[in-house]
Amino acid sequence: MFLGLRSVIYPAPDLQAAKAATTALLGVQPYFDEAFYVGFSAAGYELGLDPNLDPGEGPVTYWGVSDIEVAMLDLSDRGATTRTPVQDVGGGIRTVxxxxxxxxxxxxxxNPHYEPVEVDGAGPGR
Incomplete structure (x- = not known):
């Protein structure tokens, strides 16, 4: 069901401070920089900053799936409950x-656009 880890999204109530700290940590500028989300490409993964997430809940890790409804149904059958509904976050990318x-x-x-990348000779993704 899972295709591998894809993204970790951190709560960032002070988005500008979080963006500066993450830029310094990774040594790269964000590839996406808006008031509602800042995204970095880090070794083939997405590291995101979201000012609307609750810092008390910590970061959210996203697993890649080929069919979000099927994966959601499978997890629901195992007792999971939906916290946020399936949403298109742009470009045909869907999350839940x-x-x-x-x-x-x-x-x-x-994410229909995801392409694994070679990371330090370790093979595609990790």
């Missing part, structure tokens, strides 16, 4: 978050 018993918040992402 679920509360998984004994695990917590899990994100799913269906």
């Amino acid at each position: 978050t679920l509360e998984v018993p004994a695990l917590g918040l899990v994100g799913l992402i269906q």
